[in-house]
Amino acid sequence: MKKLFLILFLVLAGCSNAHQNKTDSQTVTAAEKTESFKTKVEFNFTLDEFIDEYNNQIDKGVYDGKETVPSHIQKDEEFFKLDGESYVHVLAKETDNDTKHKGYTLSSIHNKDKDLTGINFRISTAFDKAKVLNLSRTGTLAGYKLMKTLNFEEETLQTAIKKADPEYSISNEICKLTLKYQLKKNSLMIEIRPPQ
Numbered sequence: 001m002k003k004l005f006l007i008l009f010l011v012l013a014g015c016s017n018a019h020q021n022k023t024d025s026q027t028v029t030a031a032e033k034t035e036s037f038k039t040k041v042e043f044n045f046t047l048d049e050f051i052d053e054y055n056n057q058i059d060k061g062v063y064d065g066k067e068t069v070p071s072h073i074q075k076d077e078e079f080f081k082l083d084g085e086s087y088v089h090v091l092a093k094e095t096d097n098d099t100k101h102k103g104y105t106l107s108s109i110h111n112k113d114k115d116l117t118g119i120n121f122r123i124s125t126a127f128d129k130a131k132v133l134n135l136s137r138t139g140t141l142a143g144y145k146l147m148k149t150l151n152f153e154e155e156t157l158q159t160a161i162k163k164a165d166p167e168y169s170i171s172n173e174i175c176k177l178t179l180k181y182q183l184k185k186n187s188l189m190i191e192i193r194p195p196q
Contacts, residue, residue, distance in 0.1 A: 043175065043194050044174065047075060047108055050108075050116075050149065051091070053149045054145060054149045057145040057148045058071075058145055061141070061145060063141075068137065068138040069141065070094065070104075071094060073091040073092045075089075075091070076089075079114065086109060086110065086112075087110040087111075087112075087114065088107050088108070088109055088110070088120075089108045089109075090105065090106075091106045091107060092105070092106040092142070093105045093106075094138050094139075095136075096136050096138050096139075102124040102135075102136040102137075102139070103124055103138060103139055104122060104136055104138065105120075105121070105122045106142065107120045107121075107122075108120075117194075118192060118193050119192040120190070121142070121143060121190040122185075122188070122189050122190075123139035123140065123142075123143055124136045124139060124186060124187055133161070135188070140157075143157045143190070146190070150174050151174050152170070152177065156170060157179075160177070160179035160190075161179065161188070164179050164181055166180060167180040167181070171195055171196065172195070173195060174195065175192045175193060175194060175195055176192070176193045176194070176196055177191070
Protein backbone atom coordinates (compact mmCIF):
# COMPACT_ATOMS: atom_id res chain seq x y z
CA MET A 1 0.00 0.00 0.00
CA LYS A 2 2.90 2.33 0.80
CA LYS A 3 4.33 1.62 -2.65
CA LEU A 4 1.00 2.56 -4.26
CA PHE A 5 0.91 5.88 -2.39
CA LEU A 6 4.53 6.54 -3.34
CA ILE A 7 3.82 5.88 -7.04
CA LEU A 8 0.67 8.03 -6.92
CA PHE A 9 2.60 10.84 -5.21
CA LEU A 10 5.38 10.75 -7.85
CA VAL A 11 2.86 10.79 -10.70
CA LEU A 12 1.04 13.78 -9.19
CA ALA A 13 4.31 15.59 -8.52
CA GLY A 14 5.36 14.99 -12.14
CA CYS A 15 2.06 16.40 -13.42
CA SER A 16 2.44 19.42 -11.20
CA ASN A 17 5.95 20.12 -12.54
CA ALA A 18 4.81 19.61 -16.12
CA HIS A 19 2.12 22.24 -15.60
CA GLN A 20 4.61 24.58 -13.98
CA ASN A 21 7.11 24.14 -16.82
CA LYS A 22 4.37 24.87 -19.35
CA THR A 23 3.50 28.07 -17.49
CA ASP A 24 7.18 29.10 -17.41
CA SER A 25 7.42 28.33 -21.12
CA GLN A 26 4.34 30.46 -21.83
CA THR A 27 5.82 33.29 -19.76
CA VAL A 28 9.08 33.15 -21.71
CA THR A 29 7.18 33.10 -25.00
CA ALA A 30 5.13 36.12 -23.97
CA ALA A 31 8.30 37.93 -22.87
CA GLU A 32 10.01 37.07 -26.15
CA LYS A 33 7.01 38.32 -28.12
CA THR A 34 7.04 41.57 -26.15
CA GLU A 35 10.78 41.96 -26.75
CA SER A 36 10.46 41.22 -30.47
CA PHE A 37 7.59 43.71 -30.71
CA LYS A 38 9.80 46.36 -29.14
CA THR A 39 12.55 45.74 -31.65
CA LYS A 40 10.08 46.07 -34.50
CA VAL A 41 9.01 49.57 -33.54
CA GLU A 42 12.46 51.05 -32.98
CA PHE A 43 15.29 51.91 -35.32
CA ASN A 44 18.77 50.69 -34.50
CA PHE A 45 20.12 54.20 -35.15
CA THR A 46 19.48 57.65 -33.72
CA LEU A 47 18.41 60.77 -35.58
CA ASP A 48 21.91 62.23 -35.11
CA GLU A 49 23.48 59.10 -36.62
CA PHE A 50 21.07 59.29 -39.57
CA ILE A 51 21.92 62.96 -40.16
CA ASP A 52 25.67 62.29 -39.98
CA GLU A 53 25.46 59.41 -42.47
CA TYR A 54 23.18 61.34 -44.85
CA ASN A 55 25.57 64.31 -44.84
CA ASN A 56 28.47 61.91 -45.42
CA GLN A 57 26.68 60.49 -48.48
CA ILE A 58 26.15 64.03 -49.82
CA ASP A 59 29.88 64.71 -49.42
CA LYS A 60 30.83 61.47 -51.21
CA GLY A 61 28.64 62.22 -54.23
CA VAL A 62 30.01 62.93 -57.70
CA TYR A 63 28.12 65.77 -59.38
CA ASP A 64 28.39 67.12 -62.93
CA GLY A 65 28.26 70.82 -62.06
CA LYS A 66 24.84 71.31 -63.65
CA GLU A 67 23.03 69.63 -60.80
CA THR A 68 21.81 71.39 -57.70
CA VAL A 69 23.53 69.45 -54.96
CA PRO A 70 21.22 68.65 -52.05
CA SER A 71 22.13 70.54 -48.91
CA HIS A 72 23.47 69.04 -45.72
CA ILE A 73 20.84 68.66 -43.05
CA GLN A 74 21.18 70.15 -39.61
CA LYS A 75 19.33 69.04 -36.53
CA ASP A 76 17.47 71.72 -34.68
CA GLU A 77 14.95 71.43 -31.89
CA GLU A 78 11.86 72.60 -33.77
CA PHE A 79 9.13 69.97 -33.74
CA PHE A 80 5.61 70.39 -35.08
CA LYS A 81 2.76 68.43 -33.57
CA LEU A 82 0.80 66.18 -35.87
CA ASP A 83 -2.49 64.48 -35.11
CA GLY A 84 -2.60 62.59 -31.84
CA GLU A 85 0.73 62.33 -30.08
CA SER A 86 3.07 62.37 -33.08
CA TYR A 87 5.56 65.06 -33.96
CA VAL A 88 7.32 65.95 -37.20
CA HIS A 89 10.74 67.53 -37.56
CA VAL A 90 11.55 69.03 -40.99
CA LEU A 91 15.19 68.15 -41.74
CA ALA A 92 15.46 69.53 -45.28
CA LYS A 93 13.18 71.35 -47.68
CA GLU A 94 14.56 72.52 -51.02
CA THR A 95 13.26 73.50 -54.42
CA ASP A 96 14.85 73.15 -57.84
CA ASN A 97 16.48 76.28 -59.24
CA ASP A 98 14.44 76.21 -62.44
CA THR A 99 11.01 76.08 -60.83
CA LYS A 100 9.63 76.88 -57.41
CA HIS A 101 6.99 74.16 -57.73
CA LYS A 102 9.39 71.24 -57.70
CA GLY A 103 11.55 70.08 -54.84
CA TYR A 104 11.61 67.74 -51.89
CA THR A 105 11.04 67.58 -48.14
CA LEU A 106 12.83 65.25 -45.74
CA SER A 107 11.21 64.90 -42.31
CA SER A 108 11.62 62.77 -39.21
CA ILE A 109 8.58 61.46 -37.32
CA HIS A 110 8.62 61.17 -33.53
CA ASN A 111 6.39 59.88 -30.75
CA LYS A 112 5.29 61.90 -27.72
CA ASP A 113 8.67 61.29 -26.06
CA LYS A 114 10.41 62.62 -29.21
CA ASP A 115 11.81 59.15 -30.02
CA LEU A 116 12.41 58.57 -33.73
CA THR A 117 9.64 56.41 -35.20
CA GLY A 118 9.90 57.17 -38.91
CA ILE A 119 11.37 59.23 -41.72
CA ASN A 120 9.34 60.64 -44.60
CA PHE A 121 10.73 61.83 -47.92
CA ARG A 122 8.38 63.63 -50.30
CA ILE A 123 9.56 64.50 -53.78
CA SER A 124 7.61 66.67 -56.22
CA THR A 125 6.55 65.03 -59.43
CA ALA A 126 4.37 65.65 -62.44
CA PHE A 127 3.49 63.93 -65.68
CA ASP A 128 4.31 65.86 -68.85
CA LYS A 129 2.14 65.85 -72.00
CA ALA A 130 3.60 62.49 -73.08
CA LYS A 131 2.70 61.12 -69.61
CA VAL A 132 6.35 60.76 -68.69
CA LEU A 133 7.10 61.05 -64.98
CA ASN A 134 8.97 64.28 -64.33
CA LEU A 135 10.68 64.37 -60.92
CA SER A 136 12.42 67.17 -59.07
CA ARG A 137 16.11 66.96 -60.03
CA THR A 138 17.37 68.07 -56.62
CA GLY A 139 14.88 65.77 -54.97
CA THR A 140 16.01 62.83 -57.09
CA LEU A 141 19.63 63.38 -56.05
CA ALA A 142 18.57 63.65 -52.42
CA GLY A 143 16.58 60.42 -52.86
CA TYR A 144 19.65 58.60 -54.15
CA LYS A 145 21.66 59.77 -51.15
CA LEU A 146 18.83 58.67 -48.86
CA MET A 147 18.98 55.17 -50.37
CA LYS A 148 22.72 54.93 -49.71
CA THR A 149 22.25 56.26 -46.16
CA LEU A 150 19.81 53.43 -45.46
CA ASN A 151 22.12 50.79 -46.97
CA PHE A 152 20.17 50.32 -50.20
CA GLU A 153 21.67 50.64 -53.67
CA GLU A 154 20.85 53.91 -55.43
CA GLU A 155 19.02 51.88 -58.09
CA THR A 156 16.48 50.92 -55.41
CA LEU A 157 14.80 54.29 -55.97
CA GLN A 158 14.42 53.63 -59.72
CA THR A 159 13.11 50.11 -59.04
CA ALA A 160 10.57 51.42 -56.52
CA ILE A 161 9.33 54.09 -58.94
CA LYS A 162 8.89 51.52 -61.73
CA LYS A 163 7.21 48.86 -59.58
CA ALA A 164 4.94 51.05 -57.45
CA ASP A 165 1.32 50.37 -58.35
CA PRO A 166 0.44 52.57 -56.47
CA GLU A 167 3.04 51.56 -53.85
CA TYR A 168 6.13 49.40 -53.48
CA SER A 169 7.90 48.13 -50.33
CA ILE A 170 11.35 46.74 -49.70
CA SER A 171 13.15 45.94 -46.44
CA ASN A 172 16.65 45.37 -45.15
CA GLU A 173 18.18 45.02 -41.69
CA ILE A 174 17.99 48.80 -41.14
CA CYS A 175 14.45 49.69 -42.18
CA LYS A 176 11.33 49.05 -44.22
CA LEU A 177 10.96 51.45 -47.14
CA THR A 178 7.61 52.06 -48.85
CA LEU A 179 7.26 54.28 -51.91
CA LYS A 180 3.75 55.60 -52.60
CA TYR A 181 2.44 57.62 -55.51
CA GLN A 182 0.39 60.58 -54.30
CA LEU A 183 -0.96 61.82 -57.61
CA LYS A 184 -3.40 64.31 -56.10
CA LYS A 185 -0.47 65.98 -54.35
CA ASN A 186 1.84 65.67 -57.38
CA SER A 187 4.41 63.83 -55.32
CA LEU A 188 6.02 60.56 -54.40
CA MET A 189 6.20 59.71 -50.72
CA ILE A 190 8.86 57.42 -49.33
CA GLU A 191 8.04 56.22 -45.84
CA ILE A 192 10.91 54.76 -43.83
CA ARG A 193 9.94 52.72 -40.79
CA PRO A 194 11.76 50.32 -38.44
CA PRO A 195 12.42 46.86 -39.89
CA GLN A 196 9.76 44.21 -39.33
